[in-house]
Amino acid sequence: MGPLRQRRNQAGKMTEKIRLSDISKVFKLSGRKRKAALGGVRLSVSEGDFVVVLGRSGCGKSTLLNIVAGMVPPTSGEVAVDGAAVEHPDPSRILLTQQPMLLPWLTVLENVAFGCKLRGETDHLLSRARRWLERVHMAGHESYLPGELSLGMQQRVCLARALMGHPDLLLMDEPFGALDTFTRSRLHEEMVRIRQETDITVVFVTHDLDEALALGSRVVLLGGEPGHIMEEYALDRAYPRDPADPVLREMKGAIMERFQEEGL
Numbered sequence: 001m002g003p004l005r006q007r008r009n010q011a012g013k014m015t016e017k018i019r020l021s022d023i024s025k026v027f028k029l030s031g032r033k034r035k036a037a038l039g040g041v042r043l044s045v046s047e048g049d050f051v052v053v054l055g056r057s058g059c060g061k062s063t064l065l066n067i068v069a070g071m072v073p074p075t076s077g078e079v080a081v082d083g084a085a086v087e088h089p090d091p092s093r094i095l096l097t098q099q100p101m102l103l104p105w106l107t108v109l110e111n112v113a114f115g116c117k118l119r120g121e122t123d124h125l126l127s128r129a130r131r132w133l134e135r136v137h138m139a140g141h142e143s144y145l146p147g148e149l150s151l152g153m154q155q156r157v158c159l160a161r162a163l164m165g166h167p168d169l170l171l172m173d174e175p176f177g178a179l180d181t182f183t184r185s186r187l188h189e190e191m192v193r194i195r196q197e198t199d200i201t202v203v204f205v206t207h208d209l210d211e212a213l214a215l216g217s218r219v220v221l222l223g224g225e226p227g228h229i230m231e232e233y234a235l236d237r238a239y240p241r242d243p244a245d246p247v248l249r250e251m252k253g254a255i256m257e258r259f260q261e262e263g264l
């Protein structure tokens with residue numbers, strides 16, 4: 001597999017894509033109750049990184065992604081993408097949520113082509129959409145309506161639509177949770193390939209340690225109350241990754257131990 005395509009500036013340093021500075025998020029609940037979901041989150045993500053945020057259910061992973069996407073404002077702290085403060089959603093930052101969101105009256109092919117059509121990027125529109133459907137292993141379903149597909153299939157159509165727009169930042173919230181093991185592992189391979197062919201930066205949320213080790217160039221553990229970054233691991237291993245690789249096995253053991261220490 002080819003080299004990682006992280007961009008460097010003239011001084012040879014990685015270009016920073018995302019900076020989270022002391023992010024906290026407190027939700028107001030019913031009555032006078034409050035829920036502190038995140039506290040003191042600091043993270044710097046380089047361009048071309050594939051950062052996996054790993055943590056137990058409810059530790060604040062989705063909240064963190066929503067903040068980076070500009071869907072939810074932090075209670076305090078700052079989030080910047082490409083050096084500019086994030087204040088609202090932007091088409092250059094695509095958020096893929098756990099719940100696939102497709103237009104129910106359009107076919108699969110039309111859904112994939114929809115964003116590019118709206119932006120007037122109509123050259124070879126349908127053949128490009130077909131190609132992306134092939135890459136997410138959905139060829140043959142072009143004329144289906146979303147309601148005729150399983151959740152996992154709808155999720156793959158959402159991924160094709162996202163990639164068709166060539167986003168430079170992809171925020172993925174447990175996107176492959178509804179998929180069977182075989183489809184999931186094929187999509188892992190495809191994600192790795194896409195990342196190597198482009199300069200895309202990915203922040204990928206999961207609670208599956210094996211998925212984190214298969215995909216991440218960095219694994220970030222989120223935990224505690226309120227949620228904060230407890231540990232970061234650099235994962236400089238070639239793709240495709242072999243789960244029997246002694247380095248990965250050692251890291252898996254270390255991460256599990258860290259989770260147990262913290263009672264996560």
Ligand SMILES: Nc1ncnc2c1ncn2[C@@H]1O[C@H](COP(=O)(O)OP(=O)(O)OP(=O)(O)O)[C@@H](O)[C@H]1O
Pocket residue numbers: 027028029035036037055056057058059060061062063064207
């Ligand atoms: N809109 C909201 N209003 C109130 N509380 C919320 C809201 N969104 C999230 N929370 C709370 O914030 C905490 C973190 O939620 P979040 O969805 O970010 O966790 P998560 O790690 O993504 O969980 P999961 O893995 O189960 O999806 C939870 O305790 C949740 O109940």
